């Protein structure tokens with residue numbers, strides 16, 4: 001897992017790297033600029049007009065280095081504008097200014113708004129970075145407004161200028177609104193919140209060579225789940241194992257109007273590699289199950305109390321279950337057993353907060369989407385506030401809360417938040433959450449602890465969606481489920 005760090009911690013990592021890895025700060029700036037340019041050229045044709053607008057701190061220094069490197073790469077239509085409203089210049093800005101002057105790139109100086117061109121094709125925003133530390137004055141706000149209104153494509157260096165990624169009040173945001181931000185070293189936690197959309201529509205992260213060891217040694221409440229982390233959690237299928245080795249999942253889902261949800265969930269369990277799957281459903285549905293998913297076994301939902309739960313490694317309950325008295329009774333019953341449990345959808349809709357056991361067994365996972373979450377935990381004005389509630393509630397209730405979103409947050413009883421890096425809007429289709437519940441339940445059955453199962457389940461689910469979205473505009477839950485085994489294999493092979 002990668003620690004996500006604050007601006008302040010990033011500065012410490014910067015200082016540590018310069019001092020201990022003996023890298024002069026101007027060389028670090030060069031690395032940052034090289035990494036930026038490498039990412040940037042995949043978004044921008046070298047024929048386009050690129051305006052690089054720079055401040056005089058290190059963010060501006062990055063901008064000057066980027067201008068020189070883009071010129072070397074073959075970008076012919078580059079112009080640099082230096083904003084002259086800074087009291088001082090950073091050392092590395094000055095060095096890069098001297099370097100840029102040796103090239104043919106035009107350097108213009110801007111002391112007032114009308115020194116800037118009326119429109120920009122591509123604007124690279126290197127005005128303010130992590131050193132942004134006070135209210136913007138009229139000079140800056142009018143320039144930002146001009147760039148925001150008159151550019152075809154704005155790419156910010158590290159952060160959009162005027163955005164403090166460590167404080168989350170964006171009601172009166174007046175900084176740059178970028179289409180893309182190319183950030184250094186680690187994702188900014190703020191960019192995982194939907195409210196960051198008004199600041200940057202998308203972001204990419206590039207490695208600039210800061211000490212990973214140092215960053216990993218920092219205590220961080222937010223951790224980023226990448227492919228390597230996912231691989232480290234994936235259990236290997238070993239020689240001489242059999243279906244009994246991979247656990248038995250009981251899926252309790254589907255009502256007369258939503259039988260499909262139970263099949264999606266159970267099939268996701270199947271394709272995430274559990275050894276055995278039993279679907280607890282109405283007996284009139286049994287013949288269809290046999291035809292549509294012959295691997296599944298069935299049990300009659302009306303006889304749920306007769307089931308010997310010791311045979312089961314995990315239970316998934318909720319998708320399409322309905323919210324009648326029978327559903328309520330089922331959920332309350334399973335909530336009080338000791339089998340690892342994933343509660344989703346209607347299982348959450350029939351619960352109140354006080355229904356959660358005071359001392360739940362350690363494998364209780366809930367997977368609410370925003371509406372299910374707010375119904376249970378109260379309305380929230382922003383995702384930042386919602387996440388803080390999820391974090392506190394996971395600690396208080398001693399359960400794992402998987403708060404689903406573009407970047408799903410996995411909140412654990414020990415106060416950590418794991419942020420899933422995979423998933424995309426092609427997956428926004430009913431039934432996708434049912435598949436996720438199945439993935440997590442299967443991984444519990446395969447022997448992962450609840451934190452690991454939730455993290456890996458979210459990663460595999462989103463990863464499969466990402467792979468498919470390279471070929472399909474929309475990824476249906478069925479398509480995603482069919483491709484889960486391929487993702488498991490892919491991830492197991494990460495170098």
Ligand SMILES: NC(=O)C1=CN([C@@H]2O[C@H](COP(=O)(O)OP(=O)(O)OC[C@H]3O[C@@H](n4cnc5c(N)ncnc54)[C@H](O)[C@@H]3O)[C@@H](O)[C@H]2O)[C@@H](O)CC1
Nearest residue numbers: 014029032057058059128129130131132133134135136158
């Ligand atoms: N590890 C790192 O932290 C690295 C950082 N680099 C770059 O350095 C940037 C940070 O550089 P700096 O610390 O020099 O800071 P900035 O370049 O963000 O800005 C500093 C300057 O802006 C002024 N300023 C701040 N708020 C202002 C406001 N509201 N109105 C007007 N002026 C304002 C400050 O007085 C100072 O002169 C990063 O964002 C990144 O782009 C890279 O060069 C390489 C490595």
Ligand SMILES: Nc1ncnc2c1ncn2[C@@H]1O[C@H](COP(=O)(O)OP(=O)(O)O)[C@@H](O)[C@H]1O
Nearest residue numbers: 369404405406423424425428430431432433434
């Ligand atoms: N825009 C998106 N980006 C990333 N993931 C998405 C997106 N839209 C949906 N998903 C994923 O799909 C799932 C949807 O869950 P949910 O809303 O419960 O679906 P349903 O109840 O229809 O099964 C979640 O895991 C969510 O993270």
Ligand SMILES: [K+]
Nearest residue numbers: 125128159161
């Ligand atoms: K910037």
